[in-house]
Amino acid sequence: MQAVCLRRIPRGMPQAQDFKLRQLPLPAVGDGQLRMQVQWLSLDPFLRAQLGGRYAVPRPPLGSIVPGYGIGTVVEDRSGCFAAGDVVSGLTGWAEQAVLDAKVVSRVDTALAPVSTAVGVLGIPGLTAWAGVRRILEPKPGQTILVSTAAGAVGSTVGQLCKAAGCRVIGIAGSARKCAIVVEQYGFDACVNYRDADFPQALRNACPDGVDGYFDNVGGAVLEAALSLLRLHARVVLCGLSDQYNRAERPPGPNLGPVIAARARLEGLVVYDHLADFDRCRGELARMIGDGTLRYHEHIHDGLANAPAGFIGLLNGDNLGKALVRL
Numbered sequence: 001m002q003a004v005c006l007r008r009i010p011r012g013m014p015q016a017q018d019f020k021l022r023q024l025p026l027p028a029v030g031d032g033q034l035r036m037q038v039q040w041l042s043l044d045p046f047l048r049a050q051l052g053g054r055y056a057v058p059r060p061p062l063g064s065i066v067p068g069y070g071i072g073t074v075v076e077d078r079s080g081c082f083a084a085g086d087v088v089s090g091l092t093g094w095a096e097q098a099v100l101d102a103k104v105v106s107r108v109d110t111a112l113a114p115v116s117t118a119v120g121v122l123g124i125p126g127l128t129a130w131a132g133v134r135r136i137l138e139p140k141p142g143q144t145i146l147v148s149t150a151a152g153a154v155g156s157t158v159g160q161l162c163k164a165a166g167c168r169v170i171g172i173a174g175s176a177r178k179c180a181i182v183v184e185q186y187g188f189d190a191c192v193n194y195r196d197a198d199f200p201q202a203l204r205n206a207c208p209d210g211v212d213g214y215f216d217n218v219g220g221a222v223l224e225a226a227l228s229l230l231r232l233h234a235r236v237v238l239c240g241l242s243d244q245y246n247r248a249e250r251p252p253g254p255n256l257g258p259v260i261a262a263r264a265r266l267e268g269l270v271v272y273d274h275l276a277d278f279d280r281c282r283g284e285l286a287r288m289i290g291d292g293t294l295r296y297h298e299h300i301h302d303g304l305a306n307a308p309a310g311f312i313g314l315l316n317g318d319n320l321g322k323a324l325v326r327l
Helices: 046-051 115-119 124-137 153-164 176-184 199-206 220-227 257-261 271-290 304-316
Strands: 002-006 019-023 033-042 070-077 087-090 097-101 144-147 168-173 190-193 211-216 230-238 265-268 298-302 322-326
Touching: 002 304, 019 304, 033 087, 033 115, 070 097, 070 115, 087 115, 115 124, 115 322, 124 153, 124 211, 124 230, 124 271, 144 153, 153 168, 153 211, 153 271, 168 176, 168 199, 176 190, 190 199, 199 220, 211 220, 220 230, 230 257, 298 304, 304 322
Parallel strands: 144 168, 144 211, 168 190, 211 230, 230 265, 298 322
Antiparallel strands: 002 019, 033 070, 033 097, 033 322, 070 087
């Protein structure tokens, strides 16, 4: 089978030479396991933190298959839990086939939504958004919620969940095109481009009375600008730190003085703590997709060989929506 393996640890922005497409022997299927033919791969920003040794799970060893979530069909089962042809999802890695323990594989309900959503809005990104909103932000009607990476798979879902709760929602994105999508398609009230020279002032103009909640996927200067807008007893979800994923050293700051002044709550979000909520989350988001109150975009790359380029493009901010590889 073909697989993309880690050739070297990226330094700064990952390069194509950090990865290598290899032909590997098919692993044997043991008791309690299944083999799946992978059809979709998820490209996720957290992989950069993992490759840098800054994530909740260890860095993969050199030469190993690049980790990642995938969707596919069962071709062989020795667990008694699945049948050939069942559609499942799990941590397949960037490979054409995967052998996984059946207990860590999820069955995909193909009637809920397109299959690809099982690693997008109905997968880990959707659960990340749902848990941040339901467990930490707890939005109330009339509140103002600020969301970074608002055009991405997580941020766009966060914003739409908060809109459904009756909030005014402001997004932060990295281009005028993305900001337009955030407002026109995802229904945010406004969106500010963090690449603009007047970003801090534009953000203050968009949130003249401050914010009651902030969902952060970025860190750095964007987080610092957002913290200056916190209202009393605001809630902040610290979910990602994309600003520093490609840095050799962690940057200083930000100044957390405004957090103290606002008596605000900052809480780190690790999605794996909320896996018990997956069924509830998936059902709620699927209903919203069905009634048209939750929209999503997919940025699709064709072919396993294009996974590294797609991942690098994701980190560069080139994607519009959930980044996927179609095998």
